[in-house]
Amino acid sequence: MTQDNHNNAYKFGMVIDLDKCTGCGSCMVSCMSENNVPFKEDESNKRDSITWMRVYKLTNGKSFPDTEIAYLPRPCQHCGGEGDHGHSPCVSVCPATATDYGYDTGIVSQIYTRCFGCRYCMGACPYHARYFNWWDPKWPEGMEKYLSPDVSPRMRGIVEKCSFCYHRYQAARDKAYYHGDKDHIKEEDYQTACTTACPSNAITFGDLNNPAHKVHQIVKPDPHPDPRNHHVVGKSRNPKVFRLLERLGTNPKVYYLSEREWVRKQGDHYLEGEWDKIKNHHGTTSHG
Amino acid sequence: MQSATRKKQATKVIVSSVTSKNQKHETLNFNGELYMKVDRRSFLGLGLGAVAGVAVSPVGLKLTDDSSIWTQNWPWTPVPVDGRVNYEKSVCSLCPGSCGISVRKIDNRPVKIEGLSDYPVNDGGACLHGIAGLQYLYDPARVKTPLKKNGDKFEKISWNDAIALIAEKLKGIRTEGTPEKLACITDKDQGSVSGLFRRLLETFGSSEFYTMPSLESYLELTASTFHGKGNTIAFDLENANFVLSFGAGIIEGWGSPVACFKANASRKERHAKLYQIEPRLSNTAANADKWIPVNPGTEADLALGLCAVILKNNLFDGSATINFMGGFNKFNAMLKRDYSLSKTAKITGIKASEIEKTAKMFAKAKKPVAVFGKGRGDGAQSLKELAAVHMLNCLVGNINKKGGVFVKPVSQYLNFPSQSMDRVADAGFGKNKTGSTVNQLFEKIDKSAQPLIEALFVYNANPGYNLHDSKRVKKTLDKIPFKVSFSSLLDETAMLCDIILPNHTFMERIEDVPSGAGFAKTVVGLSKPIIKPLLNTKHPGDSVILIAKALGGNVAKSFEWANYDQCLESVTSNIWSPLSKRGFVVISKGVPAYRPLVNVSFLAQNPATINAKGDYALTLIPIDNMRLINTGTASSPFAVKTVSDTVIKGKDIVVEINPLTAIGLKDKGFATLTTPLGKARVKININEGMMPGVIGMVRGLGHTFDNKYVSNIGVNINDLIGQVIEPGSGLDAAFGIKAKLVAA
């Protein structure tokens, strides 16, 4: 498979309904227990606390009683990079090829045993989705027995991040092989741990390339580059859907949905007056 | 001549380098000597040759590679063992939510808890505490074996000795003819294990069976106040189209949390509205269609004010009032007198127009429901507030209608065989209970000079942490001469007990788990042992049976099961077959058929509103945060990890305050919080979502047991709030307390 052959490739993505998200934290814990994420005595310094899925609190900045809050869960955005060519901000900078872009799935990998901990990828990622293992992971005596063999525990001195629960894709692929249909992973056979855990069903996961999948139906990704910024590909044609920092051209595969304008506006930076001009412009209209 | 000597020496060098590999020193010495004799070039040749030889060999490359691979397989990084993946169904009993769970196992090792699809409560969803459930299994603070207190320390004791010791103490109490001096505190009165404790007390001769304050207990109290004893209340949130919540943290763990999350999430598709009334912009308030900030502690007044608007405008359901009794006119007159729009507006701090609008919207909604139980619904409440809110439901006639309130009898799915009572048991059981609630029990023990209670069983409850003025509660516990804890963890109350009989955790035991806490359906689930007990623990049911057997006489006769497993099968015989096969039984779903009477006499007297204690300028109120457990157990390390740094920072607790009231206080700065009960060092979070004049502090921190990941963080808010007992109901109605905050 070459870089340009996207035809048979999956493009796994996610859409998170911020109006449904309650900030309850199920996705975070589900992710941690699924992926053998360690914990330490003090996790209140959020800048050295490993949470592949992190829920940010957004406020509208108004004073009492007009204040509003929204929660924004932020997994790794699995950026397709400028023009969606696979040169994600992190992938392109890793000196040792410890992270790559899977053109077959659209998933950005992180190989713990290859990474030597230069942290360049962390600097390059505007979403702070990458975490460094400042400490050796340690579990209280006996607790390491709950670790899952599907995800290898990390060692100190390396970077880790959300993998879209890739091991679940591996398992789904194994199952598909067994049942003789290796080219078709069923939507329900590959769902991330945060998606299945969310008690509000705020998270939808699936193949953005597959019109039968719910993510595709909600996002309606535009296959054409944004005419005003050719780096941006896959913009949603749903006016209520946005991506984080879309203008940077990182082309994330995580989309957000909200009815609230102030929430959508927090997805990116806008110069004065800019928002009003572009808030309702989403994608090209040529293809339905 | 010279060259010949050199050759000879050179040969020696070769020989030595071949033969004396193990005698490096000699070779070196030899070489050293040679240096002076053999010319520089020969020596250089030899040395360079050796270096080049090793360099060209794969040794260097291999060692470089291996050392890097070593860092990839550090022996201190655990390697999880692989095996066959299998899933087991069970029910989570960490909270009253009773969600179905699916446990992923590798061979026999549980590795992940997930929500169980198609389970009637949670249908696949799960909360963070349930998902982190495995951390409780391996909790460092677990009690590993029965313990006996000796002075200040615990020592190990065998199960046999522990049971014998308890039986001996209890027999002593019975011999003295005061069996009523045995009391028991549990978390709930539903389910077979609570049933066994209650049965033990009754056959022993005591009616002193208490449950900790919980939403379920408030629901039953409200139902019995309005609709007669033996009833409970449930809210059909998933069908209601206008939810008027009086601070109920619908997405903060209120009721059956996951079921509530689901009902709330479906609001968007159903076009249902949620109005949230509370002083703080909680997550529920933020997620609601409208947030109505109300002065803390005036929710009851607001509800009555809304009732007044509805009555005044004739917006109530006339057909519903047919069932009203106990002085509806008197109630109406009271409202007119005490809850005019302007008065209500003044008390609650809400604009009159807003009150009027809300009342009208509520009354005109198709399927309105008013929900009570501030926060998670298990904190302090007054019956006045519960009743006032419920009155709204009664007025709009949504009782036992789809999308309304379900009034139904408390589920009685258990069939205990009749118990054997002797003379002592009858006499003791016939005596009056010391208090109507556990708060009252402690107050009476505290105030009494004589020991009212000689022995106490504590199961699944942590009054020493969880009740207001917990320091006083701990002192009161000290006044009870003999205390037995049935706990998995060495929690605050267990630490004060004389004997600890450690329980299997919910992952290790079988148990019937009934749903409750206002959930519309009545479901009984079966919690199953997912893993063999890790430690020397027992099923609490087995512990009770063993104690009963050791007591002998009529008590033993009432516990003729070989073990808890047998007991469970027999007491659930009506439903055992589907329960054991499917893992759950739906006892009732849909709208209850009957139309209960509505007794308004309690409200008609206009009971007094309970005010916060003290006379400081600010009011401290508790915050229920979904990511922290606020009952006796501490949250899991994962849950604590998710908590924002605006709640916990380092070991400090952070309190919320509006910028208008934060005069002299800096965001992220330290302050001393003072209430009539004590002081605490806190960090400040200046938050626009908090009503001016109010300080918010999270519940669930300040644990003191031995788990460094979750304990000794922040303060326990219950240390700072003193209880205020509502006359009549006996409830601790002190939702908050007056406080001051000074920069430290």
Added chain:
Amino acid sequence: MSELENKAKNDSTISAGEKIAQKIKDDKGLGQGVILFIIAFVVCFAGSTLLFPKLLYSKKEQPFNFDHYLHVYEAGDCEACHYLREDGSFSGIPKLETCMECHVEEPLGVTDDEVVFVKEYLAKDKEIPWHVYAKQPDCVFFSHAGHIDTGARMDFNECHGPIEETKTSRTYEENRITGYSRDIWGKNIFGIKKNSWDRMKMDDCAKCHKEETGHQGYCFQCHK
């Protein structure tokens, strides 16, 4: 003044030309130096190549000898013990449970190994701590389903060698530094492969993938 300094002073009196002349004279020793170089080179090269692996790998015997040949003959095929599960995962080395399907109560043969098996493991209900020659490190995800009949239809020999013909279990060698099985890094210290199964490092996987699928695969294909 030190001796060194004196010497230096004396040396400095000799002109550069004289020095070069002296050098040429000394060249008689050049041959000797070269010979010494070659000898030292060969000795050290051979020494480190031959001795080093002996030091690097620890030898571990299997709990008892396992006769694959006999078991394949008795059980019919490999899949009787090593099979794919319904979910597509691979069963790997069988658990005691699988052994007991045949070795129910009494031994089926009378070898000493079987006595060990029955006494030490079957009777004590203890899993056999086999050393797995083909054990990949924890970071590797390997899909048997993707490689055998359900997938690429590879023959198991290609990675595991003709193990079905073995009657004895050879000594397991473990790298003392990395904990890897020697089979993974490679039998030969120079990395020379005679058979396809002589080494199972990432590059070996990638090479085959490149040949068979046209792409060596993305990291996550085999990593977890």
Added chain:
Amino acid sequence: MDSALIPEGAKRCSLPKFSIGMAIVGAVLLWGVWAMFLCWFKGLNQTNMNDYYGFALWIWADLAVIAVGGGAFFTGMLRYIFNIKELKNIINFAVIIGFICYSSALLILAIDIGQPLRGWFIFWHANIHSMLTEVAFCLSCYFAVLTIEFIPNILENRQANKVPFFHHLAHNMHGIMVIFAATGAFLSFFHQGSLGGVAGVMYGRPFAVREGLLIWPWTFFLFTWSAAAYGPSFTLLVTKMTEVITGKKLVKDNVVHLLAKISGWMIVTYIIAKIIDTIYWAYVTAPSLGFKLSHFYTDNSFYGYWILITEIVICGIVPGAILVIKSTRENPTLRLVAIILGTIGVCLNRWVMVLQIMAVPVMPFDTWALYIPSWQEVATTVLPVAYGIMLIALAYRYLPVFPQEKELNSVKPITESE
């Protein structure tokens, strides 16, 4: 006692005095070594870096020493390729400073990475798209070149030079030094550039990202340029410091003036380019991503506008002007001020291009990140300074670093031989 090793005709302090000085600096060095081992054995939790500040003091130190070490390649290029004869009197010292800077940079990198034993993966599993790969390759190669450039000077030690082989080797190496100087200049151009590229290619970071030429963002060229401009200033600064410490004049004024003049013109041209770059970035690049300049500089006093003004005006335009104008350049005090400001300026530029990038929040709901280095970070950053002082001291004591020293300090003039 060690007089046999000291260059002929040169006066050096007594060995005990020298030893005491070395011991003091050595103690600081050991402190750094101790911190280094802590970082290696306990991991990077010994630092105060975090997930927001993944690049911190070390990377700044790394970039700064490489920038100021740029004097070596640039002086080398001028000396050997443009054949500016006067510079032979300072080239040895420039090379030593370069050697110290580059070896320090490599050492810092070895401490900075989370898995030092896997550091070689950068070569073995190189990702050719990564600027850091380019940095690693060029840095290592250029370090090798600097070593080669340094060797002849070592061989010129009085005793070593007596060995005919060494003598000829040194002589021959000098002969072919032009090749190494050219290689060095080429390599240095690329790694100085790719260090700039490290920041410029981070298109997820609007503060860092720059448009550019081919695969290289403007920062690539700006970094090379600034290293060439400020590097000689640093060489002059260290020379001046050595002169002050030794109490001797070591380099003739005409050499100093020449290098200062070159540095000055380089600074002036660089700062013009930098201003153009800043304006384009502020008015075109950043706004196209939704950012205003105020976003980067307000809300945080530590990274206020002052840092931009200091870098460009006070530490750019001012030293550039001083060094370009003949009268101010030849005024020793003003020249000293200029070379100090210049050194600060380039270090500040590296600070901004590494740390402010990390500090500026990118997601609209994120906050500024700040950090205070731990003592281990400080110690390991001081370590190369101590090491540099020791190496310069040793080199000065035992090697003929300054060819003009004898002439400037001796009563009887000795003709130079080469």
